[in-house]
Amino acid sequence: xxxxxxxxxxxxxxxxxxxxxxxxxxxLLTGLAWFISVMFVLPVVWMVLTSLHTEQDAAxxxxxLGAPISLDGYRSFFDSGPWPxxxxxxxxxxxxxxxxxxxxxxxxYALSIKPVKKWSDVMFFFLSTKFLPVVAGLLPVYLFAQKVxxxxxxxxxxxxxxxxxxxxxxxxxxxxxxxxxxxxxxxAQVDGAGLxxxxxxxxxxxxxxxxxxxxxxCFIFSWNELLFARVLTGTRAETAPVxxxxxxxxxxxxxxxxxxxxxxxxxxxxxxxxxxxxxxVQGLSMGAVK
Amino acid sequence: xxxxxxxxxxxxLLPALIFMIIVTQLPFLVTLVVxxxxxxxxxxxxxxxxxxxxxxxxxxxxxxxxxxxxTVLLTVGVVLISLIVGLCIALLLDRKFRGRGVARTLMITPxxxxxxxxxxxxxxxxxNPEYGLLNGMLKMVFGDNAPQRDWITDNPLISIVVALxxxxxxxxxxxxxxxxxxxxxxxxxAARIDGASPWxxxxxxxxPHLRPYIELSGLLGAIYVVQNFDAxxxxxxxxxxxxxxxxxIYQTFYTAHDYGRASAAGVVVVIGTIIIATFALRTAFSxxxxxxx
Numbered sequence: 001x002x003x004x005x006x007x008x009x010x011x012x013x014x015x016x017x018x019x020x021x022x023x024x025x026x027x028l029l030t031g032l033a034w035f036i037s038v039m040f041v042l043p044v045v046w047m048v049l050t051s052l053h054t055e056q057d058a059a060x061x062x063x064x065l066g067a068p069i070s071l072d073g074y075r076s077f078f079d080s081g082p083w084p085x086x087x088x089x090x091x092x093x094x095x096x097x098x099x100x101x102x103x104x105x106x107x108x109y110a111l112s113i114k115p116v117k118k119w120s121d122v123m124f125f126f127l128s129t130k131f132l133p134v135v136a137g138l139l140p141v142y143l144f145a146q147k148v149x150x151x152x153x154x155x156x157x158x159x160x161x162x163x164x165x166x167x168x169x170x171x172x173x174x175x176x177x178x179x180x181x182x183x184x185x186x187x188a189q190v191d192g193a194g195l196x197x198x199x200x201x202x203x204x205x206x207x208x209x210x211x212x213x214x215x216x217x218c219f220i221f222s223w224n225e226l227l228f229a230r231v232l233t234g235t236r237a238e239t240a241p242v243x244x245x246x247x248x249x250x251x252x253x254x255x256x257x258x259x260x261x262x263x264x265x266x267x268x269x270x271x272x273x274x275x276x277x278x279x280x281v282q283g284l285s286m287g288a289v290k
Numbered sequence: 291x292x293x294x295x296x297x298x299x300x301x302x303l304l305p306a307l308i309f310m311i312i313v314t315q316l317p318f319l320v321t322l323v324v325x326x327x328x329x330x331x332x333x334x335x336x337x338x339x340x341x342x343x344x345x346x347x348x349x350x351x352x353x354x355x356x357x358x359x360x361t362v363l364l365t366v367g368v369v370l371i372s373l374i375v376g377l378c379i380a381l382l383l384d385r386k387f388r389g390r391g392v393a394r395t396l397m398i399t400p401x402x403x404x405x406x407x408x409x410x411x412x413x414x415x416x417x418n419p420e421y422g423l424l425n426g427m428l429k430m431v432f433g434d435n436a437p438q439r440d441w442i443t444d445n446p447l448i449s450i451v452v453a454l455x456x457x458x459x460x461x462x463x464x465x466x467x468x469x470x471x472x473x474x475x476x477x478x479x480a481a482r483i484d485g486a487s488p489w490x491x492x493x494x495x496x497x498p499h500l501r502p503y504i505e506l507s508g509l510l511g512a513i514y515v516v517q518n519f520d521a522x523x524x525x526x527x528x529x530x531x532x533x534x535x536x537x538x539i540y541q542t543f544y545t546a547h548d549y550g551r552a553s554a555a556g557v558v559v560v561i562g563t564i565i566i567a568t569f570a571l572r573t574a575f576s577x578x579x580x581x582x583x
Contacts, residue, residue, distance in 0.1 A: 026385075026387075029382060029385060029387075030385070030387040030388070032382060033379075033382040033383055033385070033387065033390075033393055034389075034393055036379055036382065036397075037379075037383075037393040037394075037396040037397045038396065040396065040397055040399065040400055040456065040459070040460065041396040041397070041399045041400075043400075043411060043412070043415070043416055043423075043456070044399050044400070044403060044411075046415060046416070046423050047411050047415055050415055058421070059420070059421040060421065061420060061421050061425060061426050061429055062426050062427075062429035062430045063421075063423065063426040063427075063430065103305050103306040103309055104306060106302030106303070106305065106306070107302060107303045107305070107306035107307070109302050110299060110300065110301075110302040110303040111303065114299060116296075116299050116300050116303060117296075122303065122307070125307075125310075126306075126310065128564065128567070129310055129314045129315075130513050131513065131560070131563045131564055131567045132314055132318060132560055132563075133516065133517050133535070133536060133556065133559045133560065133563065134517060134536075135517070135519075135535070135536045135539040135540060135543075135556055135559070136318060136321050136539075136553075136556030136557065136559055136560050137314060137317035137318055137321060137556075138539070138540075138543060138556075139320075139321060139324065139543050139549055139552060139553055139556070140316070140317035140318075140320035140321055140324070141317050142543075143320075144317075159313060160313070162309070162313075163309065163310060163313035163314055166306060166309070166310060167310070170306060220402075223404065224404050224405050224406075224520075226405070226406050226519060226520045226523070227519045227520075227536070227540065231540070231544060240404075241404060241405075241406045241407075241520075244404075244406050244407060244410065245406055245523070245524065247410075248410065248414070255414055255415065255421060258410055258414055258415075259411070259414075259415060261407075262403070262404070262406075262407030262408075262410050262411055263407070265404050265406075265407055266402065266403045266404045266407050269402050269403075269404060270399070270402045270403070273398065273401070273402040274395060274402070277394070277395065277398065280398070280464065281464050281465075281467065281468045282468070284461065284464050284465050284468070284507075284510075285464075285465050285468040285469065285503060285506065
């Protein structure tokens with residue numbers, strides 16, 4: 001278990017006392033929790049199993065659970081040239097996440113610590129850009145890219161993903177920065193600490209987890225994006241999700257290959273998400289509403 | 291405050307603000323202009339001012355109206371169901387029990403599968419009538435004469451809702467669980483000692499505390515589900531009456547090359563979402579009522 005939950009649990013002694021003697025209903029609820037969790041992960045487990053069977057076994061009905069393990073699905077996936085799209089996805093996600101942080105941090109600072117006038121209007125503007133369905137801007141972006149020769153260019157996606165995630169990042173980082181106690185900032189000022197030192201010694205420790213969770217969420221959303229990538233890229237800048245959609249052919253069954261491909265493409269997000277579950281929780285609740 | 295000071299405060303905000311205006315507002319202005327034009331890439335000579343023709347055709351076209359209806363249904367259905375299921379699971383996982391961390395890890399997995407991959411998985415590995423797991427399990431349980439259904443063809447919209455609820459429930463659950471764990475337990479304990487029933491505690495203490503978390507997860511979920519393209523595109527390709535507005539616009543623009551009509555549909559979506567969102571944020575939601583410094 002993760003450190004935060006342990007700490008949280010430790011500050012709640014009454015509950016622990018209550019659960020010290022296991023009751024029938026308690027056992028039942030625990031069983032239910034386990035059952036539902038397993039049900040939710042079952043499709044993914046099935047996908048893993050299927051990806052590890054030969055195409056014939058994968059397509060058997062009723063399913064052959066004990067069929068011999070085969071790496072054919074993975075082999076034929078890696079033979080189909082997935083590396084350029086994966087590299088494109090990595091580039092687009094990492095670079096756009098970096099750009100988001102560079103733009104969002106100063107903005108969040110201006111919106112929380114000594115906020116500008118009408119800060120809530122600015123926040124509303126940022127959020128309202130998320131209401132603007134991306135499809136509504138698709139055509140102009142396409143026409144513009146066509147004109148300046150940016151179609152099938154990974155930089156176009158990087159810019160769009162930055163704009164897609166920037167509002168969320170500003171929101172998250174603002175709520176984390178609001179956690180910095182004003183008194184500490186004032187005390188630092190009285191002590192004559194400069195801006196850089198104040199940022200480094202007082203602001204950074206409070207905000208670092210927020211930055212990590214914002215980055216994680218931006219990375220996930222960029223990695224997952226399909227619509228823009230599909231319309232605006234071709235062969236050179238194709239991303240992993242687009243590559244996946246081109247994967248299902250009408251000729252014959254490639255179920256094991258499709259499952260293997262889906263798993264490999266999901267792997268970076270799965271790994272990052274599992275490793276940083278608490279960051280994910282903090283980020284999604286936007287460090288918020290505390 | 292003097293002028294220089296005010297600008298010094300604003301300066302860090304400007305790069306982000308200017309970037310957002312250029313990348314999101316300018317294209318939308320162009321969309322707005324194009325929505326009043328006759329512009330089909332197949333008929334380049336016919337380009338010109340069209341007045342409100344595109345809007346009339348979007349609002350009277352059976353397919354477009356169906357797409358609006360599907361979008362509303364899909365969004366409301368998916369968000370509501372995943373909120374309720376997510377809340378129940380969050381309550382279950384908030385209890386202390388052996389292996390809670392593992393259970394939570396299992397629970398969040400659906401959210402971490404790339405949406406296209408998840409949609410492919412539902413379509414081919416689970417719903418497929420010949421070799422999908424659902425029919426496979428029916429055969430495993432009932433033998434060779436088990437009923438075999440064509441899940442997607444029989445219930446296209448429900449199939450998409452199921453896949454999306456599976457993916458979004460963990461998202462709701464995570465936010466609500468964070469909310470539950472920030473609950474001040476001493477007050478709850480005091481209420482319990484005073485003889486409040488679990489239901490009373492839930493109604494009058496837990497739910498009010500969770501309210502901003504419920505609003506936040508509902509809002510974020512709605513923003514993303516309204517725009518869903520991946521599931522509709524992958525599972526049904528918009529067929530069988532499942533085309534939502536994003537898919538309808540994609541098709542009008544990308545396949546039919548009717549730029550004017552696609553833009554008008556885009557403007558309709560934006561107006562719709564902004565009306566609903568402003569209403570939700572300004573009246574019902576408490577998120578905007580936190581005090582400023």
